[in-house]
Amino acid sequence: MSKAFIAAVIQDSIDCTGVAANQAASDLMEAIIKELKREGGxxxxxxxxxxxxxxxxxxxxxxxxxxxxxxxxxxxVRFKASPNLKKAV
Incomplete structure (x- = not known):
């Protein structure tokens, strides 16, 4: 999965411009990184x-x-999938 893929999903979901969707994807990535740095997970x-x-x-x-x-x-960074995700895949 790439940032462009996330931006495309956002764009299709809320019917916005590509620039706005790309900014939303960037903001999402930054928020995740900040939370990992601050809280440790x-x-x-x-x-x-x-x-x-x-x-x-x-x-x-x-x-x-x-x-x-x-x-x-x-x-x-480590990731542990939830039981719901494991069932879906």
């Missing part, structure tokens, strides 16, 4: 839960050379 009922998880520093291998590489600690 959020739930869309009947869809699923997004959570921010911390990752530890670790050693990995460079696939091209096979050399060990240090990977810094960071954060990643």
């Amino acid at each position: 959020f739930t869309l009922p009947s869809f699923g839960t997004f959570t921010v998880k911390k990752t530890k520093a670790r050693k990995a291998l460079n696939p091209r050379t096979g050399e060990p590489v240090k990977v810094k600690a960071g954060k990643t």
